[in-house]
Amino acid sequence: MRISPLKSRLAAAGASFAGRCGVEICAKCAEIETEYRFVRDAAAVTDFSFMQTYRIPEAAAIDFLDTLLAGNVAKVRFGRMLHTFLADSNGFLVADCYVANNDDEFLLVCESLADDASMNEILQRHGAKDAGIEDLSQSHAVIGIDGYKAWAVVKELFGADVLGLPYLSIEKYPFESGTVRLVRAGKTSEFGYLLIVPNELAVPLYEKAAALAAAQGGGRIGVEVHNTLRLEGRFFNIFAEGAAVKDPLVLGLQWMIDFDKEAFDGRDAILDRRAKGVAEKIIGVRAGGGAEDFAPGAVLYDGAAQVGRIVASCYSHVLGARLGLALFPRDIAYAGLSFHLGKSDGAVVQTISMPPIMPKSLTVKLDEI
Amino acid sequence: MTPEAQEYIARRVSVINTFKDELIRRLNLPYTPDDLHEDVSLLGAGLGLDSLDALEIVLCVENCFGVKIPDENTSVLRSINTIVDFVLEQTARKEAA
Numbered sequence: 370m371r372i373s374p375l376k377s378r379l380a381a382a383g384a385s386f387a388g389r390c391g392v393e394i395c396a397k398c399a400e401i402e403t404e405y406r407f408v409r410d411a412a413a414v415t416d417f418s419f420m421q422t423y424r425i426p427e428a429a430a431i432d433f434l435d436t437l438l439a440g441n442v443a444k445v446r447f448g449r450m451l452h453t454f455l456a457d458s459n460g461f462l463v464a465d466c467y468v469a470n471n472d473d474e475f476l477l478v479c480e481s482l483a484d485d486a487s488m489n490e491i492l493q494r495h496g497a498k499d500a501g502i503e504d505l506s507q508s509h510a511v512i513g514i515d516g517y518k519a520w521a522v523v524k525e526l527f528g529a530d531v532l533g534l535p536y537l538s539i540e541k542y543p544f545e546s547g548t549v550r551l552v553r554a555g556k557t558s559e560f561g562y563l564l565i566v567p568n569e570l571a572v573p574l575y576e577k578a579a580a581l582a583a584a585q586g587g588g589r590i591g592v593e594v595h596n597t598l599r600l601e602g603r604f605f606n607i608f609a610e611g612a613a614v615k616d617p618l619v620l621g622l623q624w625m626i627d628f629d630k631e632a633f634d635g636r637d638a639i640l641d642r643r644a645k646g647v648a649e650k651i652i653g654v655r656a657g658g659g660a661e662d663f664a665p666g667a668v669l670y671d672g673a674a675q676v677g678r679i680v681a682s683c684y685s686h687v688l689g690a691r692l693g694l695a696l697f698p699r700d701i702a703y704a705g706l707s708f709h710l711g712k713s714d715g716a717v718v719q720t721i722s723m724p725p726i727m728p729k730s731l732t733v734k735l736d737e738i
Numbered sequence: 739m740t741p742e743a744q745e746y747i748a749r750r751v752s753v754i755n756t757f758k759d760e761l762i763r764r765l766n767l768p769y770t771p772d773d774l775h776e777d778v779s780l781l782g783a784g785l786g787l788d789s790l791d792a793l794e795i796v797l798c799v800e801n802c803f804g805v806k807i808p809d810e811n812t813s814v815l816r817s818i819n820t821i822v823d824f825v826l827e828q829t830a831r832k833e834a835a
Binding site: 452536537556603604621623624627628629643646647650652653671700701703704705706707722723724727731 | 739743746747750751768769772773774775776777778779782783784785786812813816817819820822823
């Protein structure tokens with residue numbers, strides 16, 4: 370199992386750990402609601418080193434990545450990023466990916482259902498050796514800075530220039546004796562940044578970021594609370610609804626696909642399912658009190674008929690309600706309807722429009738700071 | 739489904755289909771209406787539309803449904819579903835008046 374270079378520091382701070390797809394993750398650093406408030410009200414630092422990161426020299430990158438991923442890598446401009454996915458030959462999800470065009474290199478940053486060895490096998494099958502791909506997962510840590518005031522933390526770390534970075538962009542910054550690749554790409558609805566840093570600089574950068582986050586009223590958080598933050602913002606979560614459903618068309622990820630591309634892993638299967646029409650779809654659901662069984666796997670009823678199934682859930686501290694995503698037949702997969710949880714007269718579950726929250730970050734204008 | 743629920747779905751589907759067709763046409767999006775999940779984020783993440791596209795969406799809603807999205811109400815533009823909610827709510831208000 371791959372272990373984060375931040376492990377000993379996090380363990381000393383009282384964090385708890387868990388395994389996920391062959392990699393150890395820092396699950397929690399504090400109570401979930403405390404961590405949640407850090408992000409929604411201040412700034413939080415997360416160890417995202419479970420992500421798989423690869424560097425591909427510019428010369429071979431476009432050909433290599435374009436035949437691998439569903440999105441159009443050739444359209445990624447210098448300094449910008451593409452959010453797309455990697456599928457298997459059956460067109461089912463393997464990894465949620467960012468591709469960044471960064472100077473003389475492209476970066477592939479993955480949240481994957483496959484372990485490191487399986488990912489390497491997929492990449493080798495596509496000619497990773499000839500493309501000169503370098504696996505940074507072992508040599509670099511990934512640190513996330515998210516929150517309403519995350520911008521203040523990265524500004525202190527790297528200077529005011531950071532505030533001008535648009536969403537889905539990448540830039541390199543010096544830190545101590547090395548270089549940090551900064552990616553602006555959060556999945557919490559608040560400001561978000563990923564710092565890809567060499568292992569030898571990971572601890573000092575993490576500690577400095579954590580201290581700056583604490584100065585904003587925030588602190589360290591684990592990976593677990595991100596399940597809630599993503600669901601509230603309706604950001605795709607491959608470890609929740611992605612793992613439960615796996616079909617990108619049912620999950621509504623068509624926006625990550627370039628259907629005109631001639632080749633990418635799983636293309637034929639995806640196009641075939643698209644042509645036949647998708648029978649099911651996931652939509653947002655919300656429950657009030659008395660819905661204790663509101664959890665993945667729970668069945669939703671319309672009268673006596675079983676019509677839906679919950680695939681992801683969380684408790685929203687902002688809304689004071691349980692939120693989820695549920696799989697329904699396409700003809701009834703609409704916001705504004707009521708169903709019952711677990712039995713025909715169970716607790717009422719309403720289908721809702723997503724995202725259901727208004728993040729405070731939307732009120733901040735970074736170009737006016 | 740009760741008759742009321744079926745009637746509600748028909749009303750919602752009508753607004754969704756009109757809006758998606760017009761959105762694809764105006765912004766020249768490389769998708770079919772079925773490709774656009776109603777919860778997909780319109781600005782920034784998801785479809786990644788910019789501020790000029792947002793203006794086009796506001797005009798699209800006004801032309802298609804006779805409903806004006808106030809300048810300060812940017813939260814309406816978060817997804818197709820949030821726009822559809824706004825259109826249905828404003829239309830119901832007009833009918834009740």
